């Protein structure tokens with residue numbers, strides 16, 4: 001068994017354990033394998049071990065990798081998620097080559113993604129990135145502006161608003177990790193209460209996956225626990 005396959009098994013076991021701890025239904029959490037900085041060979045190894053969804057942060061690196069993987073495994077049916085910062089002049093290749101975008105934080109970017117989504121493809125799945133309190137990076141919409149943005153994005157024809165995403169400030173203690181994810185979950189429940197048909201909470205990475213699953217994550221984005229440590233992030 002490859003190291004990547006072993007790591008994937010361990011991550012799946014961790015997800016199952018956290019689901020049981022939370023008393024949630026089995027199979028409720030999807031694993032997004034974050035392959036940024038790793039090559040097509042790493043994606044192939046994970047795909048051969050059954051992994052289907054991959055997350056990428058850097059557009060040019062991602063486009064090269066998607067093409068390389070498609071050439072080697074043409075019918076793998078992989079799903080690509082963009083999870084990095086988005087510059088407005090780079091929306092077209094994102095709209096053309098990805099299935100999901102987790103990092104929408106402005107209406108202008110959403111409009112461009114919708115306009116540029118090719119007609120033959122299914123709507124692009126969208127999560128809004130939220131700047132929950134204590135987040136060190138300045139990315140994400142402020143909670144006060146979230147509802148207005150969600151209503152705008154939900155109305156765009158070639159997008160499908162699926163839910164929310166956040167990257168909380170790294171915290172060592174489990175309870176602090178949980179508190180940050182609980183904030184995102186509360187915002188998600190409010191929007192659902194407003195009638196938006198959301199089904200996705202994208203939260204939790206290698207170091208805080210358990211707390212995220214206990215707080216209701218439906219997608220965890222895991223990189224280093226699967227592929228090993230990176231030289232840059």
Ligand SMILES: *Cc1c(COP(=O)(O)O)cnc(C)c1O
Pocket residue numbers: 034036057083084167205206207221222223224225233
């Ligand atoms: C890199 C990255 C991840 C994965 O982080 P790990 O700590 O390697 O699991 C998840 N989400 C985003 C947005 C990232 O940039």
